[in-house]
Amino acid sequence: MQTNIPNRCAAAAGGGVKPLRYTGGVLQMIDQRRLPTEEVWLDYRDYREVAEAIRTMVVRGAPAIGCAAAFGAWFGARDIDTDSTAAFLEQFAAVCELLAASRPTAVNLFWALERMQSFARSHADRPVLQIKIALEYEALAILEEDERINRAMGEHGQKLLPERCRILTHCNAGALATGGYGTALGVIRAAAAAGKQIEVFADETRPFLQGSRLTAWELQRDGIPTTLICDNMAGYLMSQGRVDCVIVGADRIAANGDTANKIGTYSLAVLAKEHGIPFYVAAPISTIDFSLTDGRQIPIEERDPREVTHIGEQRLAPEDIAVYNPAFDVTPARLITAIITENGVAEGDFVHTLPELAEGTKR
Numbered sequence: 001m002q003t004n005i006p007n008r009c010a011a012a013a014g015g016g017v018k019p020l021r022y023t024g025g026v027l028q029m030i031d032q033r034r035l036p037t038e039e040v041w042l043d044y045r046d047y048r049e050v051a052e053a054i055r056t057m058v059v060r061g062a063p064a065i066g067c068a069a070a071f072g073a074w075f076g077a078r079d080i081d082t083d084s085t086a087a088f089l090e091q092f093a094a095v096c097e098l099l100a101a102s103r104p105t106a107v108n109l110f111w112a113l114e115r116m117q118s119f120a121r122s123h124a125d126r127p128v129l130q131i132k133i134a135l136e137y138e139a140l141a142i143l144e145e146d147e148r149i150n151r152a153m154g155e156h157g158q159k160l161l162p163e164r165c166r167i168l169t170h171c172n173a174g175a176l177a178t179g180g181y182g183t184a185l186g187v188i189r190a191a192a193a194a195g196k197q198i199e200v201f202a203d204e205t206r207p208f209l210q211g212s213r214l215t216a217w218e219l220q221r222d223g224i225p226t227t228l229i230c231d232n233m234a235g236y237l238m239s240q241g242r243v244d245c246v247i248v249g250a251d252r253i254a255a256n257g258d259t260a261n262k263i264g265t266y267s268l269a270v271l272a273k274e275h276g277i278p279f280y281v282a283a284p285i286s287t288i289d290f291s292l293t294d295g296r297q298i299p300i301e302e303r304d305p306r307e308v309t310h311i312g313e314q315r316l317a318p319e320d321i322a323v324y325n326p327a328f329d330v331t332p333a334r335l336i337t338a339i340i341t342e343n344g345v346a347e348g349d350f351v352h353t354l355p356e357l358a359e360g361t362k363r
């Protein structure tokens with residue numbers, strides 16, 4: 001089931017480690033729960049196992065979850081045993097429903113599953129075997145497009161940054177959270193590649209520690225100067241004038257620009273406002289949920305209390321203490337300076353500027 005294959009050539013190319021790779025009908029995903037101490041790749045061939053990998057955070061980060069779900073859908077489709085297109089579409093919907101139940105907040109999961117299903121429906125005049133083959137290509141297209149999108153986003157975003165820039169980021173919005181390159185870290189990578197003098201402060205991001213385990217690891221491999229801080233140090237740094245901007249990713253953006261991202265993002269946006277520091281969100285158009293008018297409608301996942309009471313196997317809190325563990329919070333649009341997408345940068349009244357940018361993506 002598992003193979004230890006370091007993937008250092010990707011880092012040398014400045015794109016970071018791609019968390020998913022697909023060959024010979026097998027999806028391999030790096031187990032992000034074990035980074036940075038172990039680089040373990042797990043093999044997936046079954047949609048139920050892919051759903052479990054998303055739920056348990058083997059793979060995480062909004063765009064990466066969407067890519068994994070697309071392959072999960074393909075595995076589910078491959079295993080459906082019928083020649084009837086109607087029966088196939090019905091069973092395929094059940095496969096996608098199971099995958100959709102794995103995590104509630106990142107809209108890219110539902111976006112990818114809807115794309116797979118509407119693709120299948122649009123080929124309903126073909127034999128089931130042909131639909132299946134086409135679905136495998138569609139999952140691959142979603143994965144490959146994601147890295148291209150992130151590189152375009154990086155180019156747009158890096159133009160916002162001055163020649164010398166000290167950036168604070170939260171969670172991991174890097175190559176590991178996407179099909180490759182990253183969203184917030186994509187902007188940082190593109191700025192570094194453009195020759196800008198970049199320094200990063202990475203929040204450790206309690207409780208799951210995506211910042212210390214994943215972001216610090218990714219940026220160190222790329223040779224981008226990075227300083228790890230605890231989440232509660234950000235305000236002090238800003239008050240000392242040591243942060244020029246904040247860049248984060250997003251799990252779901254409502255039509256008005258309200259943005260759900262990793263818990264702690266909202267506090268950073270409030271702090272940035274207080275200190276007059278630009279606060280940027282970098283996310284693909286697929287992260288915008290135009291069906292939600294504002295952020296109050298975004299479902300916020302609550303995770304296992306054990307993530308708060310323990311680090312690894314080590315208990316840090318008393319037995320039976322009450323715990324609240326929301327995995328995300330919502331940053332109101334008024335605190336966001338700009339939203340960076342693959343189609344350009346949205347500023348001002350997001351109710352108008354986001355649909356204008358999204359227009360260019362219609363397939």
Ligand code: MRU
Pocket residue numbers: 060061062063106170171172173174177178182183184210248249250251261262263327
């Ligand atoms: O719980 P996670 O690790 O899946 O949360 C990830 C984040 O909050 C990221 O910032 C977000 O998905 C953007 S990733 C490009």
